[in-house]
Amino acid sequence: MRLDYPSNVKVIRVPCTGKVDVQHMLRAFEKGADGVCAIGCLEGDCHFNSGNLRARKRVEQVQKILDTIGIGGERAQMYNLSSAEAPLFVKHTQNMYEKIKELGPNPLKLAKAKAA
């Protein structure tokens, strides 16, 4: 289909969203990511039964932590789609892109700039 998705979205491939831990998402923010979204299979369609459900719970944990430390939980999101839904992938990444644009850059970068 050769669809375009926002060029500043960096895709990290994992065997299953169930592999993505809270730590990984937090590290991404620590390293300066403005937003992280986990995109998993449709609920009920996980090859490993509950990987995508676990991922959703972990994203929720990340959201809570980000809210607590003042970075904002909205910067982490979970989406579900099937591997045949490329247009939906584009739509979700675009949504995420729009949301982040609205929120502005990761506050850690701003703080760093201020400190410097």
Place this chain on the structure above:
Amino acid sequence: MNLNTDSKLEKIMKSGQLAVTSEVGPPRGADLEEIEHKAGIIKDHVDAVNITDNQTSVTRLCSLAACIKLKLLGLEPVLQMVTRDRNRIALQSDILGAAAFGINNMLCLSGDHQSFGDNPKGQNVHDLDSMQLLQTVRLMRDEGKFLGGDEMKKPPRMFVGAAANPFADPFEIRVPRLAKKIAAGAEFIQTQCIYNLEKFEKWMAEARDRGLPEKTFIMAGLTPMKSVGMAKYMKNRVPGMDVPDEVIKRLQGVAKDKQADEGIKICIESILRLKECKGISGFHIMAIEWEEKVPGIVEAAGLYPRPTV
């Protein structure tokens, strides 16, 4: 008559007459007038008055002080004591204090969990359980000893009782549990509010099979319903309470302003029926914040006048 104490309750039941007790909850303030007033309403219609001990774990004026007050007024108090709030030092000490003021009756309870009350964040004690408290009172009275083994000069002469719930689960141990309380030293038993008469009679039959009414005085507990709402609350919210649907239906069957009368009618009918139940030594009428109804119930149930002993 072989009496263990100066208790009026003991004398009446040992003389083979049905005893009647009621109960009064102390106020939530430093004021004894209310309790004097409530006890005054029922004093001629009951043989003794239970004073509750921070019931449902809500902080109130202490049972012991209220009992002393009643005693000074010439009434016969039953000191309720829960094991939730005091350790064995405090319990023994309060027993001595009560006995010193001529309080002759005690009811040993474990007490509702503190999470129901106004201090759910508080600690509970439960150094002893209710059966161990019974044993403690009997040790002090009969052997003149403290739990620590020391002897005391003047033992407390307490007529000691316990509560029994014929309805709580598991049902099959309800009679063995009664036997256990008697073995621990309970001389009288006040039961949980009875609404399911059939189940209660079944419990009594089993108790009779084991000869338990000969070893203790069983007082049937009754609480008149004020409304359908109260009946539903008791059924659904109060742990260990058995309110059959027929009771609720019967209350629903009358106009709202007649429900209280119907509740009292049910209570009176229950007493009349249970008077025929072998092994019952008396009635414990717990009219919750409704003391003024007690005299009428006692009279209608044919339990008035009260004997003089």
Place this chain on the structure above:
Amino acid sequence: MIVADKKPIEEIIEFVKDRERILVAGCNECVTVCEAGGKKEVGILASALRMYFKKQGRDVKVDEVTLERQCDHEYLEEIAGTVGNYDAIVSIACGVGIQFMAEEYPKMPVYPGVNTCFMGATEYRGLWVERCQGCGQCVLGQTAAVCPVARCAKRVFNGPCGGSTNGKCEISKETDCAWQLIVDRLKTLGKMDEYEKLFPIKDWSTDRAGGPRKVVREDVQQ
């Protein structure tokens, strides 16, 4: 095992907000199993703290370490060489480990990152339940191996109390009545006759009532 639960990050931030060099120390034992203080939780907490400080525009060092055990001097000694690099330790071991850490490094401020809850077991992942309160005088031999001290809300020894309903405790429909469990098990074992034995008044001096406890075993001492 000892079961702990994570403290809210806000509470931990409050402890260390004025520090410059922090070590977050986990433990590989019980708290790893109950997912409150293992290596993973160290990573999450440290990462959250680093971001918090960065957002404040502050350059605070937050390092991570997970020891084999924090309730053993040998393992605590492993960080002896580096501990001087820090001005505070957040330990997410159980309360025992946290205190042992503080005893090992007397000059180091040590803060708890978990609430230590009880001795229990994993019913299933995400549900940990209490089974023992360490009263020091085990009664399980008399109670069909169900503990009334740990599992009855009133620690009644001659139960059940009047609040037992449909096998549940009066405090909550989610809590089993310990005495229902005891009676059920006595029945299964064909030992209902034991139910009527009065349980004597308990000696609580071996419980916390007797003050801080010790087990002294001279036969194994060196």
